[in-house]
Amino acid sequence: MAKVAFIGLGVMGFPMAGHLANAGHEVCVYNRTPAKAEAWCSTYTGRMAETPAAAAEGAEFVFTCVGNDDDLLSVTDGDTGALKGMSAGSTLIDHTTASADVARVLNQLCSEQNLGFLDAPVSGGQAGAENGRLSIMLGGTESDYSKAAQVFECYAASHKLLGPAGSGQLAKMVNQIAIAGLVQGLSEAVHFVKQSGLDGEAVFDVIQHGAAGSWQMVNRHKTMLENEFDFGFAVDWMRKDLNIALNEARKNGARLPVTALVDQFYADVQAEGGGRLDTSSLLKRLEKDS
Incomplete structure (x- = not known):
């Protein structure tokens, strides 16, 4: 068992x-809003x-899962960031969906302190x-990945090292590119079903059992047919x-x-106040004038 720190307790990190x-x-754990950290401690041991630095002291692995590049640099390289508390030989593992550039910056900063680094979006x-069924896309060295691989088993169904630092973030971009097209296609299919008078279910x-099937279709078609979008990954x-x-x-x-x-279709959903709706709310844009 390892001593670990986890920074960022949102819907994923918690x-x-x-x-x-x-x-x-x-x-x-550390969270910018202390109430979330308190809630976590009341739920788990x-x-x-x-501060992130205090959370990282003595930790073998320090995990981050925050909002964006700026948030990530704040909790890692800021005045009280995790890098200030980490010891040589420990590893920073970033689960944030961020840019490949910031992953490379953090890799360099870690290297200068004799720390390991893995960019590991999920x-x-x-x-x-x-x-505990996440997919983890990783960038970094084989040695850092080998040290952390067993820890990933706690919450991942699959994990794979894909190349040097930044490769995990690039792979996550591939994932999101593919999802964007799938959700738009599914939205148009649901809209067509409704307009045609067919029994959508x-x-x-x-x-869903044929060539058109996808995770999005299996998990979202029912709620889309019912115009329910108040859950899941937000626009x-x-x-x-x-x-x-x-x-x-x-x-x-x-x-x-x-x-x-x-992306522009999602901007339309945002403009109508749907920024916190599930991504399947692309359907609302098609049905706006129906």
């Missing part, structure tokens, strides 16, 4: 840190710290975090992720016309 505690690891949503019960978060991907594409020359279009 249960992920909980799985580490339930597995027997010694966990110290562990302790809380007043996929699977809140349900995956709660059920019967249609999707059949086609605001998806737009953040798609902008990261689009910015990277401008640098590497990738052409992402569908992704750019879907």
Whole structure:
């Protein structure tokens, strides 16, 4: 069992840190809003710290799971950031969905302090975090990955090292690019079903087992048919992720016309006040004038 720190207790980090505690690891948590850390400590066995640096003291692994690049640098390289408390030989593992550039910056900072680093964004949503069934895409060295691999088993169904620092974030961009197109296609399919007068539940019960099937179809078609969007991965978060991907594409020359279009569709949902709705709320844009 390891001594670990977990920084960031949002909808993903809260249960992920909980799985580490339930597995027997010694966990110290930090959250910008102390009430969340207090709630975590009342739910799981562990302790809380007043700063990221204090949480990281003596930890073999320090996990971060926050909002964006700026948040990440604040809790790692800030005045009271985790890097100030980490000891040589320990490893920083970042589960934030952030840019590949910030992953490379953190890798360099860790290298200068004789620390390991893995960029390790996750996929699977809140349900995956709660059920311990996340997919982890990793960038870093084989030695750092080998040290941490067993710890990932606490909350991951799969994890894979994909290349040097930044590779995990690039793979997460691939994931979000693919999801964007899938959700738009599913939204149009649900809209078409409703307009045609077909029994939507019967249609999707059949086609989800064929070539059109996807995780999105299996898990979202029922709620989309009922116009329920108050759960899951929010539009605001998806737009953040798609902008990261689009910015990277401008640098590497990738052409992402569908992704750019879907990003603007999500902007339309935001403009109608739907920023905190589930990403499947793309359907609302199609039905606005129906």
